[in-house]
Every structure is written in structure tokens, then in C-alpha cells.
Amino acid sequence: MPSQHAAKPVVDQIISARWVIPVRPRVLLHHHALAIKQGRIVAIGPRDEIHAAYTAADNTTLDQHVLMPGFVNAHTHAAMTLMRGLADDLPLMTWLNEHIWPVEGRFVSPEFVSMGTELAIAEMLRGGTTTFNDMYFFPEAAAQSAQNMGMRAHIGHVIIDFPTAYAANADACLQAAADLLPCLQQMPLIRQSLAPHAPYTVADAGLRGTRELAEAEQLPVHMHVHETAHEVEESLAQHGRRPLARLAELGLLNPRFLAVHMTQLDADDLTICRDSGLHIAHCPESNLKLGSGIAPVARIREQGIGVAIGTDGAASNNDLDMLGELRTAALLAKGFSGDPTAFPAWEVLEAATLGGAEAIGWGDLTGSLEPGKTADCIAISLDHPATFPVYDPVSQVAYCAGRDQVTHVWVNGQIRIRRGQAVDWEEQALFSRAQAWVKRIRDKDQNT
């Protein structure tokens, strides 16, 4: 660092906090600070040293807070916030056939996706999520909403055989993806993936097309896999093999493949996962709520397979709260394995941040507080009855902090949430705009 007598380098901002959890390395830092310039972390160090070494016009001091990387929500259908709570406590096929699909068939459009995604981003940023990995129709609308609201997003181009308002079949989906790629590449906060919906909704032809486009454009692939036992049974009947084995044969599995849900895993499946280097997005609350099954996270982690955490869409969760989700993941891993040491606090915080970033190929850019990475970070105040006393800040974040304790959120160094309030938009205005959609969806649902 330069001496104090030389002119100090100027950075854009310095954020200091009582505790810093950089995630990588796995250390708890006391009274440390981040120096940030042009959206990137320049340095991280003891508060006094950072202030001695750098000067900034914008200084934030957070004396009761944990400063840590923002959460990476590894699986969302953001626009489905417009259907949150429309139909709960129903069997899966009733929920889909009688509620979700009729509403989607009638209303899904770029405007619907923009509105729903804006609501989702408003919720996610307030809860400390700085990146989300999305799969839905009209991905260009979701990407534009994220870019406009200053949220980092990995946008999946959905691929599905059956006709939707978005495209007629898998070929048309692949064509739409190829057409949109250059446009979304212009958006600085956006990266893209291909998102074949599931093994049972995309035939071999569409999956081969996915692999070809993914290889040609170096795109990650994001897909629901082994969500339910029924899916596995159906594949055995139809294809003579389990879905994961079929995807392996089609050449789709590699470290750029993110398999979502994965509640049904036998020993061979785990070997395929490990050998291919794929990542798994664990969505415990959605899996529980729909009665789909429970991913064996302790066994998955024993194999060294990368685990990320996602909320799934608000229609099946019903929130986009990563603090809640990571807590459920931590508790469920222990309860399901019977081992109270499974998925401990440090590991679950890593899965919800760096694990998610690595799962979508963004480990170079976000998910931990390290010099050179983007300043995607959040502050969580521990000054709350639910997090008193503080013997261990890592434990408090993992096991008791609520989304309301997220006070500050920065994406790419830009402040998005300050003292719990959105900086650039009025939530009431968002709700007002959305009400017209809500009324139409309610009327349609009640008359289906």
C-alpha cells in the first residue's frame, strides 16, 4: 500500500463493517472494509488500513452489521410472482392443469414477464439477492427488467416441445434463443444460458439442438432434472433409462450444466454427477411444498458435487427469500440425514453465494468478496432481538437473521437498497401498475 504521505489513490467508495464474511477465504473478519472502484472490489482489509490507503467521497460505516457477498438465487421463474398464492395446497397436476397453465396460456407475454420480473427483483433485492438465474418465457423481457433495475441476472432461454405463447416448439425456442443472443449480450449485467425445461418436456431432438447451440456459443445449460419419482419412472418406461443417464448419453452433462431439484438420486446418478462435473441447484422449499421429494444434500456434498441454492418461482415456494431458503436447506440436510453436523453454517452460506455463482459460470465475477470481483455485496444488521447475542455472526446469519435485517445491497458497486428501502423505485408504484394484471388473472382463474 502507498505511504500515508503520498497522494492516496481515489476509489469510488469504502464500505466498512463490524464483521465481514468474504466467503472465500472462509474467514470471519472484524472491523474490515472494502474499497470499491468502477464496480469492482479494489481491496479488502482492516478498516484503518483501508482508510489510510485509499480516499473515497462515499464512505459507509456499518457498525452492527455483517458485510458479505449478495446471494445468488440459483433457480427462479421470476415472472411467476404474478401468480403467487393463486393456488396452494393442491396436487401438482391440479395446480398446473387447472390454475397455472390456463393463466399462463391466457396472459404470458413480454409485458406480463416484465411486470412479474420487476416485482420479483424488488423482493429479491430487499432480501439480499444480487444475482438470479432465471428460466421463463420471453427472456428478453426479464433481461431488460433486470438491467433496468440494476440487478445481475443469468437469463435462461427456455426450450420446450409443446406450444406456448412464446414459441411453437423446441426448434422455434432454439431459433428464438439464437436470435436473441446478440441483443442480450449488450446488457452489462446480463449473461445467458439455454434452459431446456425438463427431460419429460423436451425430446431428444430438442436436447441435441440445445447441446449444439450451447457448444457453438459457449453457453451454460439450466434444466429441471429428477424433480419427482414420477419423472424417473416415466423415463424408465419411455426411454429405458433414468433421465440423468439419458442426458449423459445426449452429451449434455459437463461443468456448465446446472441440474435443478435432483430429489431422486441413486448411487449411479451420483457417480454421473460427480464424473461430469455438473452443479446441482437445490430448491428445498419448493420440493417440500409440492411433495416432490428431498434432495440428499449430505450425500451429494460427500461426492464433492457443487451445490447451489434456489427458491424456484413464487407460485410454488411462495417467496424469493434466500435467507429463508438457505436456512431450510441447512435444517433439512441435518434432519433428512439424521446428522446435526451436515451442511453447517459456513457451507450453507457458501452454497447460497459462491456456490450459486460457480454453478452458473459466474464464479470469476461474483459470489465472494475478493479483490478483482464485482462489488455485489449486502449488509445484514444483527441489531435485532432474533440475532442477539452474537457469539458467532456466521451462525446468526445462517440460523436466525431475517430478510428484514438486510439493510444495504450493492450490485456492481451501485447501491440498490439503503436502510431497507429501494433506492431507485417506489414499491407502491410497482404494486399499482401490477394491480391490473392481478385483477385479470383472478378473473381468469375463477372462471377456469
Added chain:
Amino acid sequence: MPSQHAAKPVVDQIISARWVIPVRPRVLLHHHALAIKQGRIVAIGPRDEIHAAYTAADNTTLDQHVLMPGFVNAHTHAAMTLMRGLADDLPLMTWLNEHIWPVEGRFVSPEFVSMGTELAIAEMLRGGTTTFNDMYFFPEAAAQSAQNMGMRAHIGHVIIDFPTAYAANADACLQAAADLLPCLQQMPLIRQSLAPHAPYTVADAGLRGTRELAEAEQLPVHMHVHETAHEVEESLAQHGRRPLARLAELGLLNPRFLAVHMTQLDADDLTICRDSGLHIAHCPESNLKLGSGIAPVARIREQGIGVAIGTDGAASNNDLDMLGELRTAALLAKGFSGDPTAFPAWEVLEAATLGGAEAIGWGDLTGSLEPGKTADCIAISLDHPATFPVYDPVSQVAYCAGRDQVTHVWVNGQIRIRRGQAVDWEEQALFSRAQAWVKRIRDKDQNT
């Protein structure tokens, strides 16, 4: 109701809300109000009719809110908030032997219990809990804290064979309970129970003594039962029968018996539960976190057995958040049974309110909004990105509202939380007083 021309009866306050969920009957009311006098609900009806029929100096209008009964936390060790996060992610016996018991052995005292219980009440009231069912040492201190802070509490006199700072053995515990009963009966917000710790920590003699005192004084009994498979195996080895069968033979099981945890239940156990009329306190997060097992709530409910919901102590949960706990209960029941219709929103809200009240023999007094019952009620604002849109307020409370959305809390008609802030105490002052304890506990724990 009296005509508008006659002098209107005067009540203390009228609370009206956009939505009212009285719990019993199971209806959702729109634009309704409660009239409250001397801590009791006088009437519930459409807002305009209540205002036409009654006059009150104190009127509260909650236009974005659900008004509902406060939560009944059916199992707590409130004072253990002082040990929250002290030791996580450890095997049960390491956690107990190397952390919790040494700290308890060194520090537990009336002053410790007062301090820890005050912290717990501050957290519970902010999260919408209006009654808690406690089991800990020095119950007179916990009772006094609840009475002082205006919180309703069911205080269990702990009974345990091994010597503690509180008493030398089960006989001494029973004597302490008998001695304290008249004193605690003077506290209007307090009722009492006997709380034998667990089948493996109280021998037959202590359990017979418990039954005799419970019968003589008409007291409910509150006990950990079938928390782990190990407990059941040990009982089979030592007593030749499962713990529940042993308790039945000792004459303890009846509708005034609350069995906490109950993760291990075979068909005979379920029959014993059903035939005895006992209630079960389900503590899903504690059971998961300690890897104890998962109570089969769907099967329990099929038998018509009463289910309440509890958080357990903050050292094993790690929060006292009933909204979080009821959500975990709802999700886990579906995930564990594979049935997405299990433990639906209405039923889980009932378990977290009226189910808890009935489990502790307070169903006549609290747990639902009905004329004649006490005004123990809470308001939850749905004006939040996580609960937008509102197709179904019951679903929004069960599946997405956070504890931070609890804006108002009344116990016995007295406001305890207003716009999210404690009315009668400063949280910072509580934390300051507690810091001396925290320092001593940390020093002891690090030197054990």
C-alpha cells in the same frame, strides 16, 4: 345490536382491518372489526356495523392488514436465548456436554432466567406470539418477566432427577412446584403446568409424584416425549417398553398432557395418543437442526390428535419465530408425506394459534377471535413485495409473510407492539443489560 339512536355502548377500543382471520370459525372476513372491553372481545362484525353499534376512544384502522389471533408458541425454554448461537452444527451430546450444560451449571439462576426470558419475550412479541408455553429452571422468574412485560405465559415447573442449580432431584422439584403454585396464581397473565423433563431424565417415582400433584391441583403436564430414536431404544432396553407406553401405564396421559417432539411414532403409539386425548407439540426446526427425526404430522392429524406448534429454545432452533416455524411445519408435512395437500394453510394457522391454546388448556381464553375470549391479537401487513399480490390472505400469511410484517400486537387488549416497535421497553436497554451475561457465558464456554 342497539339502534343508532340510543346511546351506544362504550368499549375500550375498536380495531378494524382489511382482512380478519378469526381462526374459529374458519372463515375469511373482509373489512371487519373487533370491539374490545376490559381485555375481552365484546363483538366481531363488519366494520360499519361495529362502529354503528359501539363507541370507543381508541380506534385502530389497519387497511393493508390481516387481523388474527396471536400465535401460541407451544414449546419454549425462553431463557435459553442467552445461549443462542453459542454452539451450532454439533452432535447432540457434544452440544449438551461441552457447551449447554457447563454454561447452565455455572450460570443458571433467577437473574439469568429473568434476563433470558425478557429477551425471548421481546423477540416473540415482535413476531406476533402472544402466549408461550415454557419449561425451564426457576419458573417463578420466567413468570414474573412475562407478567411484567404483559405477555401471556403458561409456565412449566421443571421436574428432573439429576441435581441442578435449581433443585437437587425430582422430589425437590415437585416440592418447589407445590410451594410456588400459590404465588404464580396471583399473576393474571400466568397459568402453570408441571413439566417433567423427559422419560429418560425422570424415574417412575418422579412421574408418579407428577401425576399426583397434577391431579390434586388440576394442572396440565408438559413433557419432551419420543424426541429421538435413541430415547425409544434406551427405554426398550431399560423398561421393556417404549416411553409412551410407560407414561400411559403410569397414568400420565390424558387430554391435559402435552407431548413435545414425538418424532418416533409407530401404529401403537398413535393409538395411545388418540385414545388418551393428549396433544402433541410439533417443533420441526429444532427436530431438523438436531437431526432428531421428523414428526409424522400428516399421520398424526389423520388420527384426530391435536397438534400445536412450538419453536423450542433459541439454543436449538435458533429463533423464536412462529411464522417461520408454522411455514416449516406446513412444508415439511407435505415433503415428508409426499402429499402436497397435507397440512394446508388454514390448518397450520389453526395449529399455531387455537391448536396451541387447546394443547395447554387455554382454548377457552385465547387462540381465536371470538366474543368472550381475551383480545390476544396481531396485525400482519401484507403491503410488502413478498406478499404481493393478495389472491388469498390465508395463503400469504402461511407461505410468505415474514415476522417483520407483524405490525401490531395486543395481549389481553393491551398493545405491546405498535407499528413494529415495542411499546413499553427499549430493546437497546435490554441488550445492554444482557451484555454482561453474554461476556461471562462466552468466557466460560471458551474455557470449558
